Amino acid sequence: MSVSSAWVSNKPMKRKKISGHKRRIVQILSLFLINGNFKTFLTGGLYKGKLKNICIPVLNCHSCPFALTACPVGMIQQFLALGLRQGFTGFLYIIGLIGLPAMFLGRFFCGWLCPFGFFQEMIFVRKFKLSFPPWLKYLKYLFLFGFVLVFPVIFTNKFGVVAPAFCKYICPAGTAEAGFWGLWAGYGGFGFVLAGKMAILAAVIFFSVRIWRFFCRACPLGLILGFFNKISLLQLRLNDRCDNCGVCGRICPMNIAVPVELSSKDCIRCGKCVDACPKKALSLSFKDSGKR
Amino acid sequence: MKNSKALLRIVLIVLFALFVAEGVRQRRSAVTGGIAGYVCLECMGFK
Numbered sequence: 001m002s003v004s005s006a007w008v009s010n011k012p013m014k015r016k017k018i019s020g021h022k023r024r025i026v027q028i029l030s031l032f033l034i035n036g037n038f039k040t041f042l043t044g045g046l047y048k049g050k051l052k053n054i055c056i057p058v059l060n061c062h063s064c065p066f067a068l069t070a071c072p073v074g075m076i077q078q079f080l081a082l083g084l085r086q087g088f089t090g091f092l093y094i095i096g097l098i099g100l101p102a103m104f105l106g107r108f109f110c111g112w113l114c115p116f117g118f119f120q121e122m123i124f125v126r127k128f129k130l131s132f133p134p135w136l137k138y139l140k141y142l143f144l145f146g147f148v149l150v151f152p153v154i155f156t157n158k159f160g161v162v163a164p165a166f167c168k169y170i171c172p173a174g175t176a177e178a179g180f181w182g183l184w185a186g187y188g189g190f191g192f193v194l195a196g197k198m199a200i201l202a203a204v205i206f207f208s209v210r211i212w213r214f215f216c217r218a219c220p221l222g223l224i225l226g227f228f229n230k231i232s233l234l235q236l237r238l239n240d241r242c243d244n245c246g247v248c249g250r251i252c253p254m255n256i257a258v259p260v261e262l263s264s265k266d267c268i269r270c271g272k273c274v275d276a277c278p279k280k281a282l283s284l285s286f287k288d289s290g291k292r
Numbered sequence: 293m294k295n296s297k298a299l300l301r302i303v304l305i306v307l308f309a310l311f312v313a314e315g316v317r318q319r320r321s322a323v324t325g326g327i328a329g330y331v332c333l334e335c336m337g338f339k
Contacts, residue, residue: 046331063335074335093315099308103301168334178336187331188338197337231301 018271018284023112027121030113034058035066035177044185055097058114059221061167064177072098073171073221077152077164098224106232107225110216111268116173117216120208130210132255137217137266143170144220168193172201172215212253216268226265233286234269236262242281248273258282 034056037047047068055072062070075094079087101109110117143166151165167174175197182188207214216222238259248258251272256264258273259282274282 048330061332061335063332071335074332089314089318092311096308096311096315100305100312103305103308164332164334167332168337171335174335175337178332182331182333182336182338187336188333191338194337231297231304233301 017275019275023270026112027115027118030058031115031118034060034069034113034115035064036068037066040065055094056113057098057101057109057221057225059116059171059173059219060114061171061174061177063174063182065181067177071167071174073148074164074167074174077148077166080149080152081164098221099228102225102228103232105234106229106269107222107265107267108232108234108269109225110219110222111270114216116176117213117268119176120204120213120215123205123208124212125209128210129212130207132211132214132217139218140220140223143218144223148220166220169196170200172197172204175201213268217254217266222268223265226267229265229267230263234284235286235288236267236269236273237283237285237288238262239281239283241279242277243279245278247276247278248282251276 040047044065046063046065049068051068052062052070055070055075057072059073060067060069060071062074072094076091079091079094081087082090147166147170152163155163155165175194179194179197179201183190183194188194204215211217236258242259244259249256249260252258253270253272254264254266254268256267258267261267269284271284274284
């Protein structure tokens, strides 16, 4: 039944929910597909095959022994570190690998595929819920423009090699996926940098229990993908049925003013507002119905 | 407005596809595989 005929006949339109089990299944599949190097149980090392030449736009450390793909944030910093002569085409390659899928799906990757986002969702406890301090949303700009894009170009370490500042000092996904393993495998000792990163990870875990997807609100990759939310082919769309009841805005776990901000940078396309809408006025689709 | 958005989409999709194609052509595997295939001590917080 089409949307228009359902409207005319005034019958409730049946639609499968998108934000429940379906999204959870995709998240679990994504977790094991991106981190599917189970051979590491036998070999004990990192995966070094051809899949490491690509990045899927999600926060997943490529120094994790299970990781099959490269981390886009890590690769951006590495290519910037190599400088314009050596790293320019590599930098553009990574930008292409992020931008091309983002042109189609925007921040869908955050909501449906990111393993670290999934982890945060799993540890969130609704009854301890806190509201997200609004000023913290500016952290993502500091992380992206400071730690990811500028610091790796400016600061070099004692060997003349530029450090990937975000990975080194901030990234909680890197600490969780690679830091503990590296410590256990004997790649290094416990120092100030690792202690700082573990403190950041502990804070992220603590706040993720109380704030839904706490780190996603400060994630530099999420910010990059968020810029594409306005122009991506997949859009949150509103039709004429909307009576401004406000249910969608209240249910949005990312605290976005739906339905006013349909293309917000913070929208991870989880689809909770689509499912919650009593009038079925919202949809997550590629096709513009032409209404509103 | 709609046309300009569609045009922007096409331009960006082509541009990003070119970036990827050029990277593949230049055998980025030598670079990405070289970096991402090895342990990043910075990522672990050791350096």
